[in-house]
Structures are given as structure tokens and as C-alpha cells.
Amino acid sequence: MSKKVKYTPMIEQYLKIKEDYADALVFFRLGDFYELFFDDAIIASKVLEIALTKRSAGEDIPMCGVPHHAVNPYLEKLINKGFKVAIVEQTTPPGQGLVEREVVKVISPGQVIDDGILNERKNNYIAAISLGEIGYMLAYIDISTGESYLVKGLEKKEVKDLVLTLEIKEVVLSSEYDLDLINFLKDSQVIINYYSNLDLLNNKLVNDLDIESKRLASLLINYLNEMQKTPLVHLMPFSVRFKDEVVRVDYLVKRHLEIFESNTFNPKTTLIYWLDKTSTAMGSRMLRYWLNHPIRNQAKLEERYEHIEAFSNLRLQEEIKEILRYIYDINRIVARISTSN
Incomplete structure (x- = not known):
């Protein structure tokens, strides 16, 4: 019978943290580096194409690391590959004895706030799904902008279609209540939590929702608050969307029409390439949202046409474009400030 290895106190500290974040790669702060150990190190060294070394810690264990001041490119690569990363920081100053450490945030494909990792012209959603009395409900949030939406009364096919159309990266479920839906999410490479x-929350984000909707929205917000280790005070109240407010164009039709994605990997064949002449990232994201949700309401359509007509003056267009050149991505700046990123 093999003898149980007695690891060093620091590695025992790492293992205790890893137990609570078994589904994440743990970036363990050690001086000027984030170190990864055991299987995390083996995986990260292959994905990031960095050297895999060893550390003596009661026995030799696999180890790799990246500099903390240049961590974003490494995080971006891992996030784009679908990995979840738990960031562990030193919470007491170095001195005598073991430095205390704890997870300060979790970064995953649907929980990115850091500048430089996100596509500035696209939203990045994490969602929660539940089955209510009148059909499926989908709540989704972009934590990098604070935008929060909820759609109810959906058929399962419509839920699947929205997951693909909105490019939802992660989904939060309260239980394994629908194996067909779970298999679809796995096949679509959506992370399931x-x-x-x-x-139930009782605040401005959810107070205008009915009880079923509030339950789902609370589930999603509670999860995000726990993962980010801080209340997300920049989140906006949920905007409820009804499926009959928009023209339904399913995901495969959008793919066929090359509205957002090119079938030949040439962006110039897409509609968004030729339409998106926006001057700000916020405008680009709004245009994408509008194209994904073509409205039926005649009054709202006529209002948009009036706005377009008002900007038909070329001189006015140029003056406004010049002003917009100096407008930063306010929503994402606010998100980074509120989460100390």
C-alpha cells in the first residue's frame, strides 16, 4: 500500500482551494507569478505552449507559471478555449509563516470583465434557464456591460435557438431537469454550471418581475455574485422581452443569410460588415442586438425611421461622428470600476 504524501503547507493550501474549484484552472499567486500545479499545470502548459517544470513539495509535482503583470494574453487564450480560471491572490503581506491566499474572482467564457479579452463590438452573455408554467424562461446578463434581459413563454426549440443566436457562453441550471437540453448545451460547447x-433577491434588479421570473433572475445574480466575490452593483434591472414583440428568424436562417457569420470565412460576405459603420463599441453592440431582434411594432419602427431621416444631413453626420470619436465604452468602464478590475 502506497504511503500518503505529506505535501508542503503551501501546496496543502493550494489543494484546499482546488477542492472548491475543481472545474477551474487555479492561478495561484506566488510572488510575481501565477503558478499552476498538478493536472492544471499539464493542461495549461499544453494550451498556452509554455514550459512544464517540476516543484519539490514533499514529492516532485508538475508546475508551470505566467507573470502576473502580463497575465491577460494567457487568460484570453484559455477563455477562448472554453476554460474556467479561478484567480487566487495573496491576501496578507509576506512575512513569517504561510501567506494567506483566497480566490478573488472566477473568469470564464461568460464571466469576462477584463479589458483586452473581450470583443468590444459583441456582447458576452451568461444565462440561466428554467421551465415555468407557460414554458421555458431564459435570463441572460452581460456582466461586462451590466445589460440584463429575460424572455419567457418559450418553447424548447426557441431556447436552443436563442442560445446559439446570442452566442451564450455559459448557462446556470438549478438541477439536471432536462437531459435533452443539457445534451444540446454540451454539444454546443456551452459551459453548464x-x-x-x-x-430570492429583493432589490431594483428584480422587483418589477413576477415571482417565477424573479426566481430565475435571482439564481443567475446569486451565482455571479458568488463567483465574482463581490456584488455586481453595475448590473441594470432586467428588461423583460416577449417573443411576440419581434420577428422570429431562427439561427440556421441567419447562418444561411450570412447576417453575422460568413459561410466562407470571409467577413465581407456578411450583412453586419456592410451595415456596421458605427463610431463606438456601444453602438456596434446595439446594432447587433437590433439585427438579432427585428421588431414588429409599427410605432417603434416609424420612430426609428424618423431618427434616420433626422441624420440624413451629411454635415450633421460628420459633426456627430467627430464628437463620437472621443466617446469611450462607458458601460464596460463602469463595470471594471465597480468590480475593481
Whole structure:
């Protein structure tokens, strides 16, 4: 019978943290580097194409690391490959004894706030799904901008279509209640998080929602607050969308029409390439949202046409474009400030 290895106190500290974040790569702060150990090191060294070394810690264990001041390119590569990363920082100053450490945030494909990792012209959504009395409900949030939406009364096919259309990266579920849906999410390479905190919130984000909608929205917000280790005070109240407010164009039709994605990997064949002449990232994201949700309401359509007509003056267009050159991505700046990123 093999003898149990007695690891060093620091590695024991790492293993204790890793137990709570088994589905994430743990970036463990050690001086000027984030170090990864054991299987995390083996995986990260291959994906990031960095050297895999060893550390003596009661026995030799696999190790690799990246400099903390240049971590974003490495995080971006891991996020784009679908990995979840738990960032562990030193929470007490170096001195005698073991430095205390704890997870300060989790970064995953649907939970990115850091500048330089996100596509500035696209939203980045994480969602929660549940089955209610009148059909499926989908709540989704972009934590990098604070935008929060909820759609209810959906058929399962419509839920699947929205997941693909909105390019939702992660989904939070309270249980494994629908194996068909779960298999679809896995096949679509959407990260599934099971979360059981069903405490109802009572704040401005959810107070205008009915009880079923509030339950789903609370599930998603509670999960995000726990993962980010801080209340996300920049989130906006949920905007409820009804499926009959928009023209339904399913994902495969959009693919066939090359509205956002090129079938030949040439962006110039897409509609968005020729339409998106916006001057700001916020405008570009709004245009994408409008194209994904073509409205039926005649009054709202006529209002948009009036706005377009008002900007038909070329001189006015140029003056406004010049002003917009100096407008930063306010929503994402606010998100980074509120989360100390």
C-alpha cells in the first residue's frame, strides 16, 4: 500500500482551494507569478505552449507559471478555449509563516470583465434557464456591460435557438431537469454550471418581475455574485422581452443569410460588415442586438425611421461622428470600476 504524501503547507493550501474549484484552472499567486500545479499545470502548459517544470513539495509535482503583470494574453487564450480560471491572490503581506491566499474572482467564457479579452463590438452573455408554467424562461446578463434581459413563454426549440443566436457562453441550471437540453448545451460547447442557491433577491434588479421570473433572475445574480466575490452593483434591472414583440428568424436562417457569420470565412460576405459603420463599441453592440431582434411594432419602427431621416444631413453626420470619436465604452468602464478590475 502506497504511503500518503505529506505535501508542503503551501501546496496543502493550494489543494484546499482546488477542492472548491475543481472545474477551474487555479492561478495561484506566488510572488510575481501565477503558478499552476498538478493536472492544471499539464493542461495549461499544453494550451498556452509554455514550459512544464517540476516543484519539490514533499514529492516532485508538475508546475508551470505566467507573470502576473502580463497575465491577460494567457487568460484570453484559455477563455477562448472554453476554460474556467479561478484567480487566487495573496491576501496578507509576506512575512513569517504561510501567506494567506483566497480566490478573488472566477473568469470564464461568460464571466469576462477584463479589458483586452473581450470583443468590444459583441456582447458576452451568461444565462440561466428554467421551465415555468407557460414554458421555458431564459435570463441572460452581460456582466461586462451590466445589460440584463429575460424572455419567457418559450418553447424548447426557441431556447436552443436563442442560445446559439446570442452566442451564450455559459448557462446556470438549478438541477439536471432536462437531459435533452443539457445534451444540446454540451454539444454546443456551452459551459453548464449547477447552482443551488435559490434565495430570492429583493432589490431594483428584480422587483418589477413576477415571482417565477424573479426566481430565475435571482439564481443567475446569486451565482455571479458568488463567483465574482463581490456584488455586481453595475448590473441594470432586467428588461423583460416577449417573443411576440419581434420577428422570429431562427439561427440556421441567419447562418444561411450570412447576417453575422460568413459561410466562407470571409467577413465581407456578411450583412453586419456592410451595415456596421458605427463610431463606438456601444453602438456596434446595439446594432447587433437590433439585427438579432427585428421588431414588429409599427410605432417603434416609424420612430426609428424618423431618427434616420433626422441624420440624413451629411454635415450633421460628420459633426456627430467627430464628437463620437472621443466617446469611450462607458458601460464596460463602469463595470471594471465597480468590480475593481
